Amino acid sequence: MMSHPGLVRTLDTPELGSTELARIFAVGTAVPETAYSQRDLIDRLGITDPRVRSVYLNSAIERRFLTLPESGPDGIRAETTGELLAKHKAQGVSMGTRAVQECLKHIGAEPQDIGYLCCVTSTGFLTPGFSALLMPQLEMGRNTSRVDVVGMGCNAGLNSLNVVSGWARSHPGELAVMVCIEACSAAYVFDGTMRTSVVNSLFGDGSAAIALVAGTTPDTHTDQRPAPRIVDFTSCVITEAMQAMRYEWDTAKNAFSFYLDPDIPYVVGRHARSTVDRLLARAGLRQDDIAHWLVHSGGKKVIDAVGVNLGLTRYDLRHTVGVLRDYGNLSSGSFLFSYERLLAEGTIRPGEYGVFMTMGPGSTIETALVRW
8 A cells, every 4th residue: 555645545435336447646757868859860860861851850840859879980870789779778767767756756655655567668678677677776665566568669558558557446545657668769770761761750769657546535636736537448450551560670771670651640540530439439428528639649640630530629739749849759658748748737627538549550549538
């Protein structure tokens, strides 16, 4: 049980049968120290191809936080697979630790209070994984349950939140934390091709942590921010587009390389409506009932496709667009950066509904319904 009873207590009579819905009590984020504008990156990477320059400059991204190698004697910025994996580990542990600490700070909790830790990443492979590596950094208790979700891509934050929410419901009063750790620059290949240039122009490094507790009665955090209940999740796996987003070994380059099919925005857009309709129908809601939309900042064309197919306004997508502009695509943690901005805005009212939506390899659309 947690050591601050003013925040959490077990209910005598849960609202939903034998369990209570998990609630989001805090979020925290972290990024590397170094940030670059898109134009600065073009100059640093020595990009002269007009087509590639256009990809960077027309991305709707102004700045990203990245960890880049220094140029070699020949002016080329290259890293071996071993160096990329080392960067994934070092940056991941650093960002993940800081994101969890920032998250816990909002609720006056300590790492020792965490009963369940879920770490999510798609930018490298480690054994032991981040869930074990973060424990000594955070001085967590050795009896903490943990899991690593690796390789699911940009949608993985909601896949994992579903699992963490389930653990919280089955352990009322105990603190569950999910942390998305994406050192995307550890997945970069600098070869000048359009395939890798699209990826290199889009993704940024960042980590986001979220704290859940079920079986609780307080309506606010200790810092007076609202704590929404997680009502439901739905998934849509578009198997006919399984190869449209993939991260695989490129034998020609002797490195891992990420591939994004140009048709991805249209694939996601075509399936957005049916996925959201299913989520809302299960709760007896209509789209007009949703006050807040937090969509994955997957890229300008993806955001536009989702917005058009769902009839969302620029105001609905303001945080999604803002995160893309200021951070780029942060993979699995992007929607939590948007959620952090929504909280800071202070516009949420009790009783309002919100939809979280992420998209990624599979091809997959994940959604979650929350209520404040």
